[in-house]
Amino acid sequence: MAFLVPDFPGWGTDHVDFMLRLPCFTNHIEFPMPTISMFYGIxxxxxxxxxxxxxxxxxxxxxxxxxxxxxxxxGSLLSGEIPPPKARLVQAWIEIRREDLLADWELAVNGQTPFLIDPLR
Structure with a gap:
């Protein structure tokens, strides 16, 4: 989803970013979820x-x-659940790809598109 910056003097992406973090806006907007990897049905x-x-x-x-x-x-489980064997696969993948995941995390939290990361093989 693309967001248009209002055409008001002095308004820029920082203002839009601030507005999008307000509960009245974020309760009505679903941010996209970029897929960064897929393996074993996960x-x-x-x-x-x-x-x-x-x-x-x-x-x-x-x-x-x-x-x-x-x-x-x-690699700890923070919330939710998936079957334990699948959770262990995710945790193993996190250990192997931690550096790439941290780089992708920084991109995503700043609204930038993260890179695809190699799956667990």
Whole structure:
């Protein structure tokens, strides 16, 4: 989804970014979820501007209608659930790809498109 910057003197992307973080706006806007990897039926994605949870870097994993969030820093399960064998695959992948994930996290929380990351093989 693209956002248009209002054509008011002095308005720029910083103002729009501020407005989009207000609850009255964010309750009505769904930010896109860029998929960064897929493996063994698991889809890994990040949200744009998803810097809550005390700005803890994390990813989202979706498997057969179930969702879970995992810390990029240590692979711990933060919320939700997916089957334990699939969660272990996600945690192993996080350990292998941590540096790439942290770089993608920085891009996504700043509204930039993250890169695809190689899947677990």
């Amino acid at each position: 889809v890994i994605y990040l949200y744009f501007y998803d810097d809550e949870r005390d700005k803890l870097p994390h990813i989202h994993a979706k498997y057969q209608g179930m969702d879970a969030s995992f810390s990029i820093l240590d």
